[in-house]
């Protein structure tokens with residue numbers, strides 16, 4: 001039996017884990033990504049003097065196979081535990097809420113985990129796949145490891161769940177706060193975190209502010225400057241110590257996370273037709289671990 005020729009569209013965590021699982025079985029694959037580097041929604045954005053994690057903030061590892069992957073990456077220095085002073089917060093105040101969660105972050109930035117997974121893989125960067133026609137001619141199997149809404153544009157007859165947007169701001173401030181990260185109850189904001197409290201970061205007092213899915217949807221077409229200003233105003237009502245803004249920026253994720261309450265799909269990936277498989281976080285709960293597991297399910301199907 002000859003090895004199948006496999007194309008993987010998307011070099012986020014799902015695509016990378018699929019490619020690695022195939023490689024473990026002696027099957028090579030060709031990855032394509034529209035971005036300059038791997039990582040997708042865990043990639044960090046450049047913001048002088050270093051970078052900032054505007055997508056995934058941290059991740060947990062529950063499945064034994066993913067735990068083993070995390071351990072290997074941690075031993076290689078690509079991941080470390082983050083132990084923030086965690087709180088719940090709102091405009092009414094905050095409360096520290098320590099827990100025993102193991103939170104993993106890439107070091108020195110989140111995207112380091114993707115670069116670790118990408119080692120030795122064949123990735124064509126800056127290559128947006130607009131149609132599957134050419135790939136269908138060249139490859140036996142095609143894995144679409146891209147957000148559900150983008151997969152829907154490339155294959156007909158499947159209805160993967162829609163994903164919610166997220167406006168994600170960063171702001172360098174001039175004072176310390178009494179917590180490092182908070183789950184927020186607020187119309188506009190759902191999460192704030194001091195990126196500088198993660199291991200290996202060189203900046204200081206750089207905070208990330210994530211808008212809620214609904215606020216992001218309702219304000220999707222704001223200009224970046226307007227969205228940034230509104231989120232900083234909201235953050236001022238949530239962060240206990242009054243601050244001045246030293247520097248700031250914002251990014252809009254059009255397809256950030258599944259809308260709350262979406263069930264995982266059976267089997268962890270979707271067989272669209274005899275050639276095409278859909279994989280990604282949305283197939284398994286909408287997180288980094290789910291993306292990694294979904295990629296492996298796709299590899300197993302192949």
Ligand SMILES: Cc1cc2nc3c(=O)[nH]c(=O)nc-3n(C[C@H](O)[C@H](O)[C@H](O)COP(=O)(O)OP(=O)(O)OC[C@H]3O[C@@H](n4cnc5c(N)ncnc54)[C@H](O)[C@@H]3O)c2cc1C
Nearest residue numbers: 010012013014034040041056057129256280281287288291
């Ligand atoms: C704001 C935000 C906060 C988050 N917070 C957390 C968190 O704290 N913990 C957690 O576990 N998860 C979090 N997540 C979710 C986590 O980032 C994702 O679940 C995971 O990274 C998704 O991986 P993926 O491989 O499925 O998709 P992606 O990371 O989206 O990868 C898809 C890749 O496909 C590429 N691509 C898309 N279309 C094409 C095309 N047509 N041609 C070529 N390439 C294409 C993209 O460039 C991208 O690199 C967060 C996400 C966001 C956006």
